[in-house]
Structures are given as C-alpha cells and as structure tokens.
Amino acid sequence: MNRPVISAIGHVAMIVSDIDAAVDNATTLMGLRVSERHGDWVDLTHGAPHHSLQYLAGDTDALHHVGLVAADAAALQEIRNRAEDAGFSTVRDTPFDPSLPEGYVLAGPEGFLFEIYPAMPEGQPAYAPTGVKPNRFGHVTLSLADPAAMRDFLQGVLDFRLSDEVAGVVFVRCNVDHHGIGLMPGPAGLHHHAWEVQSTVELGQLGDRVDDMGGSLLWGPSRHGAGNNIAAYYLEPSGVIVEYYCDMLRIYDDDSYTPVDWDLEDHKWFSRWAPLMPEGFQSLGIPLAEPVLAR
Numbered sequence: 001m002n003r004p005v006i007s008a009i010g011h012v013a014m015i016v017s018d019i020d021a022a023v024d025n026a027t028t029l030m031g032l033r034v035s036e037r038h039g040d041w042v043d044l045t046h047g048a049p050h051h052s053l054q055y056l057a058g059d060t061d062a063l064h065h066v067g068l069v070a071a072d073a074a075a076l077q078e079i080r081n082r083a084e085d086a087g088f089s090t091v092r093d094t095p096f097d098p099s100l101p102e103g104y105v106l107a108g109p110e111g112f113l114f115e116i117y118p119a120m121p122e123g124q125p126a127y128a129p130t131g132v133k134p135n136r137f138g139h140v141t142l143s144l145a146d147p148a149a150m151r152d153f154l155q156g157v158l159d160f161r162l163s164d165e166v167a168g169v170v171f172v173r174c175n176v177d178h179h180g181i182g183l184m185p186g187p188a189g190l191h192h193h194a195w196e197v198q199s200t201v202e203l204g205q206l207g208d209r210v211d212d213m214g215g216s217l218l219w220g221p222s223r224h225g226a227g228n229n230i231a232a233y234y235l236e237p238s239g240v241i242v243e244y245y246c247d248m249l250r251i252y253d254d255d256s257y258t259p260v261d262w263d264l265e266d267h268k269w270f271s272r273w274a275p276l277m278p279e280g281f282q283s284l285g286i287p288l289a290e291p292v293l294a295r
Contacts, residue, residue, distance in 0.1 A: 004159035005075035005082075006174040009181065010067035010120055012140055012193045013054035013096070014238060015289050021237040022055045029209055030195070030242065031133030035124050036099065043099070046195070048122040050099045052137040053193070061238040062289035063190035065096065065105065065113040066140055066181075068158070068174075069120065073102075076118050080104065082157045109149040110188045111288060112142065132206045134195035134244065139179055141194070143186030143285060150183050161254055164226040166262035166269050171226055178227040178249040184282065191285035192233065192241035199246050203232045206244050210234050219278045223247075225268040226260065233281075240286045 016022040023042055026032045032044040035051055040058075043051035056064055070076040080090060083106055092105035095115050103117030144150050151170045154160035160172040163179050171179035184191060197203065203221045210217055218241065220232035229248035236242050251257045262269035270277055 003071055003075075004161075004174055005071055005079050006068050006116075006158045006160070007071045008069040008175060009137065009139055010069045010115075010117070011049075011052045011054060011137060012066055012190070013056065013064040013115075014190070014240065014286065015056045015058035015060065015062045015064050016238045017057075017059060017061050018237055019055050019057040025236050026053060026055075027130060029131040029206075029213060031129030031131035033124070033127050033129070043097075045124050046134050046136060047126075048124050050121045050124060051097070054097075058289075060289075061240070061286045063112075063142075063286060064289055065115050066142075067115045067117065067120075070103075070116055070118045073118050076103065076116060079106070079116055079158060086153070086157055088153065088157065108153050109146065110144050112144075112150070112188070132197070132202055132209055132244070134197050134202075136196050138177065138194045138196045138245065138248075139181060141182035141184060141191040143184050143189050143191050145185070145188060147183035147185055154181060162259045163251065163257075164260040164262060164269070166226065167264040169226075173251065176250040176252055178229070178251060186283070186285075188288040189285050190240055190288070191282070192243050194231075194243035194245055196248070197244050197246050200230055203230065203244055203246065206232055206234070218284075219281060222271045222273050224270060225272050226262060226270070235284070238286055239284070241284055 026044050035045045036043040042055045044053045089107045090104050091107045095103040100117045106114045163171040163173050168185045170183040174180045207217050218233040223230045229245040231245040233243050267275040
C-alpha cells in the first residue's frame with residue numbers, strides 16, 4: 001500500500017459569537033495558549049505547533065474549516081489532482097493562515113472546507129498551563145445529511161481508511177489512530193473536537209476543572225467500543241462539544257485489520273461500561289458556516 005496522502009488532523013477553526021469567552025475557556029479550562037492574535041482571529045496551541053485551534057469572531061457560532069496535514073509536497077499536489085478529477089473545487093490557492101507557507105483550501109461534500117498543508121510551523125515556547133493541557137489535537141466528528149458521500153470523498157481523495165461503522169455513523173483514519181474523523185447523520189456541522197491526554201488521571205482533572213468553573217461534564221469518563229478510547233465530554237461556550245480521551249486503539253497494519261460493523265442496538269459501540277448515552281447528545285454541536293473564503 002502506498003503512503004497515505006494525509007498524515008494527521010492538524011487543527012479545527014470555528015466562528016464564535018463570543019470570542020473572549022471562547023478564548024478564556026480554551027486557556028483556563030483546556031490549558032491551551034494563545035500563540036497569535038490578529039484582529040478578529042485567534043490562534044491557540046497545545047504545545048510546539050503554531051496552532052491546533054482557531055477562533056474567528058462572528059455573529060453566530062459555526063464551523064469554519066478543518067486543517068489536514070499532507071504527507072509531503074508531492075502528496076499536496078496529488079490531493080489537488082485527485083480532487084479536481086473527482087469534481088471537487090480548490091476554493092483558495094493559498095491557506096487561510098498566514099503562518100502556513102504553503103497549501104490551499106478544498107471544498108468537500110456539503111460545502112465543508114478543508115485547509116490542506118504539508119507542515120505546521122513548530123517552535124512555540126513551553127508554558128505552564130492554567131487548565132488541563134492535552135498532549136495533542138486528535139480528531140473531529142462532523143454531522144452531515146449524507147455521511148456516505150463524505151466517507152467516499154475522504155477515502156477516494158484523501159486516502160482515509162474505514163475503521164468502524166454503525167447505522168450511518170462512520171469512523172475513518174488517516175494514520176494509526178482508530179479515527180481522525182467521525183461522521184454522523186444530521187444537519188451539516190461540527191459535533192465535537194477531541195484532544196488526547198496521557199491517562200484517565202487527566203480525565204478526572206478535566207471533570208474537576210469543569211466543576212470548579214461551575215459546570216458539569218456532559219458524559220463520561222466512559223470507554224467506547226468503537227475506538228476503545230476512554231473519553232469525557234463537556235460543552236464549550238460556542239455550543240460545540242469538547243472531548244478529552246486516552247487509550248485509543250492504534251491500527252499499525254491496515255491489511256490485517258477488519259472494520260467493525262456494529263449493531264445499532266448494541267450499546268457497546270458507544271459505551272462498553274454503561275447502556276445509556278446522554279439524552280440529546282447526538283443533536284448537539286454547531287452548524288457549518290456559510291463559505292468564508294477570505295480572512
């Protein structure tokens with residue numbers, strides 16, 4: 001098998017109606033650090049990368065784009081060629097982000113925007129976090145009217161591989177992590193963004209931190225069957241869900257792995273430990289923004 005053209009999920013960018021509240025949550029609860037602020041756009045990082053989360057001030061809360069890291073310069077061009085052959089448009093010839101020296105923006109199914117670039121600048125200084133600092137940015141879960149069309153785009157154009165599925169919910173991967181993108185039926189938007197931590201210790205700390213700030217976890221910690229990760233979730237000010245997780249399944253040999261087709265009635269796909277998902281959990285999240293092609 002050839003090397004996949006996408007090596008990692010790089011970042012997520014959201015339009016937020018209260019940017020000060022969003023940044024305060026990201027820095028004091030999530031333990032991120034502002035790496036750059038220019039006008040209505042704020043870049044935040046969990047460590048050395050220039051950014052792994054971005055907020056853009058706006059009138060509503062919505063998903064702006066998802067950043068994907070190309071394996072190399074050749075892969076960057078290969079993706080563009082494949083997208084054009086499959087009928088998907090390059091809507092910007094340069095990245096949204098001035099910190100990225102190379103890349104472009106691709107429009108996928110239902111108007112989702114993907115910023116494709118070969119590398120994220122690193123070199124941000126070490127810092128002492130205020131909140132529960134994650135190891136890295138891990139994945140996003142998107143809701144769509146037609147998850148199968150997005151699955152086909154991710155597999156056919158971007159070399160994602162199917163990991164698990166259950167009644168329209170799809171988990172696909174671009175590296176050894178069980179999933180880098182989750183897809184679920186619903187109005188086009190972002191259901192949650194997810195961050196890896198070292199262990200369940202940090203998940204407990206997250207619960208304590210959310211409680212200290214007057215809130216409550218939405219769900220967890222609980223171990224998922226699909227992905228095997230232990231996860232905890234809370235709602236950030238924009239209305240999108242934040243997931244912290246650890247212990248995700250890693251798939252090192254694509255040829256020997258068989259995707260799991262879970263039974264919807266078997267709760268083990270979403271929780272191996274308890275039979276209940278919080279009421280309304282799958283309907284949460286923020287919508288997809290109208291195309292915003294200029295910063």
